[in-house]
Amino acid sequence: FKTKLETAFFYGAGCSSEEKKNVVKASLESHFKAPAKIESDLVGAARSLFQNKAGIACILGTGSNSCFYDGKDVVRNVKSLGYILGDEGSGASLGKAFLSDCLKNIAPETLIRLFFEKYKIDGDEILDYVYQKPFPNRLLSVLSFFLSEHLDHPYVLNLVYTNLKSFFERNVSQYDYINYPVRFVGTVANMYSDLLLQIADEMRIHIDVIIDNPIQGLIKYHHRQM
Secondary structure, three states: OOOOOOOEEEEEOOOOOHHHHHHHHHHHHHHHOOOEEEEEHHHHHHHHHHOOOOEEEEEEOOOEEEEEEOOOOEEEOOOOOHHHHOOOOOHHHHHHHHHHHHHOOOOOHHHHHHHHHHHOOOHHHHHHHHHHOOOHHHHHHHHHHHHHOOOOOHHHHHHHHHHHHHHHHHOHHHOOOOOOOEEEEOHHHHHOHHHHHHHHHHOOOOEEEEEOOOHHHHHHHHHHHO
16 A cells, blocks of 8 residues: 555454454454554444444444434444344345245245246255355345336235334333434445334434445545544
């Protein structure tokens, strides 16, 4: 890198413990020859969504997470628990629910046929990926995009609605959403923004921002810190 940097900032999933932060920090500093500051993707989402103001930040992407951010730090976090025990509303959770229905022949036959024709994958290959290959949550999330193409189907609409509502019931409802705004970031949040707003309205929760990617908000945040 020819340009000398003052500081490198990195936000990533899994960068929550000091041990893991130090691993990433050492790697970045060896490349950039500059101090590096490492934070979790949740801190990045909160800073992007709220800058220096307080609120409830939510991520809906491959996985899901949420927190209460006081304008400086994440001060409360309902644990995500990952795609096996949690991740409600995420791409992985949607993919897991739909694939389970497909393989048990619970989903409508026409959707099952369209799904397997589109992805050129069979049930045995899916099980092999999920139980034998690394990062099965990523595969589940990618396959869940099929649902967005068929949201007009009553079965798909109900599956997505139920999954997203579970995120509100099991996560958002545990924060003080009466007195603080709720904001979302992530591919899944952006993809199903209309449904998120509908569910929030039904539950009397105020959402005022839904974005696909946190990078522009983070650029703004760090520019203000300079």
